[in-house]
Amino acid sequence: MSTHARKLLVVITEGALERSLVKDIRVFGALGYTIHDVRGAGRHGERPGDWEADRSIEIKVICEQAVADRLAAHILQSYSEDYSLSLYLADVSVFRKDKY
Amino acid sequence: MLDPLVLFFALGFIARLAKSDLRLPESLYEALSIYLLLAIGLKGGVEIARQSAGNLLPEVGTILLMGALLPLPAFAILRAIGKFSRADAGSIAGHYGSVSVVTFAVGVAYLNERKVAFEAYMPLFVAILEIPGIVVGILLAKSDSWRSVEWGELLREVLLGKSIVLLLGGLAIGWLAGAEALKPIEPFYTTLFKGVLSLFLLEMGLVAASRISEVRKSGLFLVLFATLIPLTYGVVGALVGHWLGLSLGGVTLLAILAASASYIAAPTAMRIAVPKANPGLSIGAALGVTFPFNIIVGVPIYFWMAETLARR
Helix, strand or coil: CCCEEEEEEEEEEEHHHHHHHHHHHHHCCCCCCEEEEECEEECCEEECCCCHHHCEEEEEEEECHHHHHHHHHHHHHHHCCCCCEEEEEEEEEECCHHHC | CCCHHHHHHHHHHHHHHCCCCCCCCHHHHHHHHHHHHHHHHHHHHHHHHHCCHHHHHHHHHHHHHHHHHCHHHHHHHHHHCCCCCHHHHHHHHHHHHCCCHHHHHHHHHHHHHCCCCCCCCHHHHHHHHHHHHHHHHHHHHCCCCHHHCCHHHHHHHHHCCHHHHHHHHHHHHHHHHHHHHHCCCHHHHHCCHHHHHHHHHHHHHHHHHCCHHHHHHHCHHHHHHHHHHHHHHHHHHHHHHHHCCCCHHHHHHHHHHHHCCCCCHHHHHHHHHCCCCCHHHHHHHHHHHHHHHHHHHHHHHHHHHHHHHHHC
16 A cells, blocks of 8 residues: 655644644644643653643644644744743654645 | 541642642543532522622622732732742732632632521622733733733633633523522532532642642742732722622622632633743642632631621
């Protein structure tokens, strides 16, 4: 079965940003996303995820390289200064290229 | 005699400090908070149906004004004495201008225990007091850049937040349906209330204890602030309630509302509207210090204030 190369952009950040990020993802042309509630720790300290006003989320977006680049640049510029944020890209192979 | 509600809170607090693996499932916590908000709203709504709406308007106006003014002294103190940044001072002041529904619920349980009556439409004031403090806090935090706040987005977030929707929704259902029609479901919302509140306080104990490290980092000033501001605001709330001619229980609850600090609606709104503010400071103070202070020693003190005013 043939596969197609795409990028997986993963954003781990504060739950407060969910609405803004979902809007950004749409605006920059990604066709879908998946969100999980997560917990962990990083340079900003521990984020135990035990309080509803202070949750952490992980957003996964599979999209074309160009979209991932623009979206990542926008996210870094808009949020990295004031919010806990982890962001990485990975290569993935998809089966249905029209979906991403 | 120790109040079992406080003991449930203490159990959660100690369990977290001792690093127990106790954790309430998130879905249970969500369900408990939905139940509490609806129960509080419904009871108030039934009572509003008995009042003519015009009678409540002057009180609603006064309460709104109180909510809008409460953040101002806190902001001035945080700026002048605490030397906090404008963003941090505005954010923390907004938390203290807004209210805590659970502290209110503990107050209601305290009054019920002592068979002290209160104006049953008080839950309306909880919903009303939630918003102005947050808005004024944001205005103070962003007083140099109001235009940068996306007010539409933000008001949507606050007004459509779970607590406002369920409190006002419960009030509306109670008001529209009336006491008679609610009879079949009423036992669910009244007899279970204190039991549900006890489980919720267990969770609050766990969460409050996990904020201790942030409180430690923030220093002695903020701890003093988080205990003295509730006491001062409690006096303000009691005086306003007395001036409005509320009953002993009503004055107590308004003092509790004024003294309480928001740790659900306010942190969410501030994180979006004032990204420069450090949420560790405001949530640490509101949840780690003020909430335990209020439910353990505050509520009896506010009741005593109301009693003292009632005797005058």
